[in-house]
Amino acid sequence: MNHLPLIIKREYLTKVRNKSFIVMTFVSPLIMVALIALVAYLSQLNKDKDRNISVLDETGVLSQIFVDKEHTKYIILADTSLETAKELVKAKEDFGLLYIKKSSDANTVLESVRFYSDESPSLTIMSSLERKIEKELSDAKLLEDGVDIEMIASSKININIAQETFSGEKTSKVDSYLKLIFGGAAGYLLFMFIIIYGNMIMRSVIEEKTSRIIEIIISSVKPIQLMLGKIIGTSLAGITQFAIWVILGSILVFVLSAIFGINMSELQTPQQEMMNQAMQNPEVANEMQLAIQSFFNLPLLNLVIAFLFFFIGGFLLYSSLYAAVGAAVDNETDTQQFMMPIIMPLILAVYVGIFTVIEDPHGTVSTVFSFIPFTSPVVMLMRIPFGVPIWQQVLSFVLLAGTFVFTVWFAAKIYRVGILMYGKKPSYKELYKWIKY
Amino acid sequence: MNNLLVADSVSKNYGDFRALNNVSITVPKGSIFGLLGPNGAGKTTLIRIINQITMPDTGQVILDGEPLKPEHIQNIGYLPEERGLYKSMKVGEQALYLAQLKGLTKPEAKKRLKYWFDKLEIGDWWNKKIQELSKGQAQKIQFVVTVLHQPKLLIFDEPFSGFDPINANLIKDEILQLRDEGATVIFSTHRMESVEELCDHIALIHKSNKVLDGKLTDIKRQFKTNTFEVGLQTNAIDSVTNAIKEKFEVFPATFKNLNDDVKLNIKLNGQETSNDLLSFLTSKAEVHHFVEVIPSASDIFIQTVKNN
Numbered sequence: 001m002n003h004l005p006l007i008i009k010r011e012y013l014t015k016v017r018n019k020s021f022i023v024m025t026f027v028s029p030l031i032m033v034a035l036i037a038l039v040a041y042l043s044q045l046n047k048d049k050d051r052n053i054s055v056l057d058e059t060g061v062l063s064q065i066f067v068d069k070e071h072t073k074y075i076i077l078a079d080t081s082l083e084t085a086k087e088l089v090k091a092k093e094d095f096g097l098l099y100i101k102k103s104s105d106a107n108t109v110l111e112s113v114r115f116y117s118d119e120s121p122s123l124t125i126m127s128s129l130e131r132k133i134e135k136e137l138s139d140a141k142l143l144e145d146g147v148d149i150e151m152i153a154s155s156k157i158n159i160n161i162a163q164e165t166f167s168g169e170k171t172s173k174v175d176s177y178l179k180l181i182f183g184g185a186a187g188y189l190l191f192m193f194i195i196i197y198g199n200m201i202m203r204s205v206i207e208e209k210t211s212r213i214i215e216i217i218i219s220s221v222k223p224i225q226l227m228l229g230k231i232i233g234t235s236l237a238g239i240t241q242f243a244i245w246v247i248l249g250s251i252l253v254f255v256l257s258a259i260f261g262i263n264m265s266e267l268q269t270p271q272q273e274m275m276n277q278a279m280q281n282p283e284v285a286n287e288m289q290l291a292i293q294s295f296f297n298l299p300l301l302n303l304v305i306a307f308l309f310f311f312i313g314g315f316l317l318y319s320s321l322y323a324a325v326g327a328a329v330d331n332e333t334d335t336q337q338f339m340m341p342i343i344m345p346l347i348l349a350v351y352v353g354i355f356t357v358i359e360d361p362h363g364t365v366s367t368v369f370s371f372i373p374f375t376s377p378v379v380m381l382m383r384i385p386f387g388v389p390i391w392q393q394v395l396s397f398v399l400l401a402g403t404f405v406f407t408v409w410f411a412a413k414i415y416r417v418g419i420l421m422y423g424k425k426p427s428y429k430e431l432y433k434w435i436k437y
Numbered sequence: 438m439n440n441l442l443v444a445d446s447v448s449k450n451y452g453d454f455r456a457l458n459n460v461s462i463t464v465p466k467g468s469i470f471g472l473l474g475p476n477g478a479g480k481t482t483l484i485r486i487i488n489q490i491t492m493p494d495t496g497q498v499i500l501d502g503e504p505l506k507p508e509h510i511q512n513i514g515y516l517p518e519e520r521g522l523y524k525s526m527k528v529g530e531q532a533l534y535l536a537q538l539k540g541l542t543k544p545e546a547k548k549r550l551k552y553w554f555d556k557l558e559i560g561d562w563w564n565k566k567i568q569e570l571s572k573g574q575a576q577k578i579q580f581v582v583t584v585l586h587q588p589k590l591l592i593f594d595e596p597f598s599g600f601d602p603i604n605a606n607l608i609k610d611e612i613l614q615l616r617d618e619g620a621t622v623i624f625s626t627h628r629m630e631s632v633e634e635l636c637d638h639i640a641l642i643h644k645s646n647k648v649l650d651g652k653l654t655d656i657k658r659q660f661k662t663n664t665f666e667v668g669l670q671t672n673a674i675d676s677v678t679n680a681i682k683e684k685f686e687v688f689p690a691t692f693k694n695l696n697d698d699v700k701l702n703i704k705l706n707g708q709e710t711s712n713d714l715l716s717f718l719t720s721k722a723e724v725h726h727f728v729e730v731i732p733s734a735s736d737i738f739i740q741t742v743k744n745n
């Protein structure tokens with residue numbers, strides 16, 4: 001008799017009604033947004049701090065390059081010795097003292113520049129100071145050598161190579177970012193989903209063992225039905241939670257930025273910064289058009305279908321292993337030894353995805369890993385936006401599905417025996433024996 | 438067909454360990470069948486095979502004339518020894534779920550649950566969670582869930598553990614009533630007094646082998662030793678005792694009665710009858726106590742296990 005729908009329903013409802021699940025569902029987006037807002041606020045706070053930097057320039061030529069900025073004031077000291085300048089800065093509790101020793105030669109000037117402060121200054125402050133001095137001195141040197149600075153500026157070339165495929169599709173760097181974001185998000189989503197809900201399945205199996213209800217249940221249903229019901233029910237609960245997170249998260253971000261006026265876009269990742277720079281460039285402006293167009297040029301249908309297949313296949317593959325681990329042990333602390341072999345290929349997949357797919361989406365490493373069933377869901381999802389031939393996707397999925405059938409069979413074997421074993425922590429050798437029972 | 442369940446030379450190995458070795462049992466319809474044996478003898482394995490939780494390596498099990506098949510699950514109610522319920526699920530919901538797994542429709546399950554909850558006076562637990570109930574209370578729910586789908590075969594593994602005497606009695610009466618209504622019961626326990634009270638048939642499994650089975654009365658007859666427990670009143674204790682010892686095999690006896698008697702267990706040899714013994718005794722002393730020693734289930738259990 002098919003009890004699967006009944007089991008799925010129970011698993012789903014118990015998960016969804018669970019208090020900590022509800023709390024997690026509604027509080028985590030709040031916490032996430034609050035964290036982001038906090039980081040934004042704190043970084044603004046940091047920028048708002050005023051800093052006074054005293055400059056003792058014995059050469060007298062560099063003083064004019066230190067122009068006050070919004071939160072940084074430069075105080076130019078003159079006609080004092082280094083010692084008194086130090087005392088003075090210390091007494092005023094200024095941020096620091098920049099000392100440039102008198103010298104006839106530009107090269108020796110470079111070696112004698114010192115920055116004195118109470119605390120060691122941040123990298124950004126130092127490099128900004130260095131950049132200022134560097135520019136002034138190299139300009140001076142160019143002048144000395146009789147080179148026209150204007151000419152150098154006008155001869156600077158900014159190139160942006162236009163990309164086009166052999167079949168005539170125009171692509172751009174923006175386009176690549178888009179692909180990267182899509183692929184990365186899909187792969188990472190799957191990774192997170194497996195870790196969070198795989199664990200949930202494992203705990204739910206352990207719970208049935210510790211509460212001793214398992215024997216009552218499996219005198220009514222086949223263990224494999226119970227296992228599949230658990231996996232499907234928990235995944236549905238997971239999808240519900242994810243959907244709520246996405247919706248709540250976007251609403252919260254919207255509301256918060258409206259209320260507090262915190263501009264979330266100020267929190268920029270380097271990639272975004274590069275994108276912004278690219279967009280500010282007038283030559284690239286019309287590429288925005290191209291990017292939007294290329295969004296629709298992305299293999300969207302392929303992306304969605306492949307996402308569904310690989311996401312479900314990958315999750316089922318791993319979650320059946322989680323279920324088997326849950327069945328093999330009595331309590332959560334015993335799961336450690338069995339978790340490693342599950343987590344390792346997952347982490348490997350994410351690293352391969354991040355490092356090699358970005359570098360070369362169709363290179364040997366990425367291609368091979370997008371066929372190995374334990375890494376293929378993550379890696380293939382990351383590759384697909386860059387255009388993967390359909391035959392590769394199909395082959396990879398067939399391999400995944402085949403392995404999935406095998407792991408479910410394998411997990412069901414362990415599950416069937418394990419759920420009735422109490423009291424001892426099995427070794428790998430014993431698990432192997434169980435398969436033969 | 439008078440037998441509800443026949444297990445025919447069932448064997449099961451777990452790796453190198455032989456959990457059951459050619460065990461055959463026959464459970465007559467409408468009986469209460471005691472499945473006995475020391476810990477680790479293989480009882481639970483046999484019960485799990487009957488419940489199709491594990492499959493036998495060789496041999497087969499016939500239920501009501503047909504080899505076991507998945508549909509038979511609905512005809513069996515099983516109360517395992519290691520039992521529990523979902524702790525954070527409500528009693529009513531949980532009972533409904535388990536009943537539906539046994540093939541009842543939801544409305545039917547609800548109706549029957551109401552009947553049983555009223556009968557055991559636990560109706561107000563419907564919306565409680567299991568973790569709010571005591572162990573004995575949870576056991577009651579488990580009992581209801583086991584019998585709810587009116588199975589032909591009921592299997593109880595230590596059904597009274599965790600119950601106070603009042604509730605144990607209540608459950609015992611329910612089991613007897615279910616038997617009277619036509620159910621067949623397999624009953625596994627270490628509490629020999631309840632075997633004595635309930636079982637018509639028993640089978641004893643020891644070290645994976647069946648070492649004894651049959652009607653409890655037949656087995657008792659088979660195990661009786663023609664020994665009589667007697668209490669005598671006499672003034673000449675020593676001479677009377679010696680006279681008896683000359684004629685019969687005598688063992689010391691301990692039982693309670695009001696008089697300061699000579700208390701003996703006397704074993705008859707093949708030829709004499711109990712009347713011969715009685716008339717011999719009345720000629721020597723005043724007989725206050727004269728009972729045939731019938732081996733208890735516990736005696737049979739211990740003796741059989743020790744001899745094997």
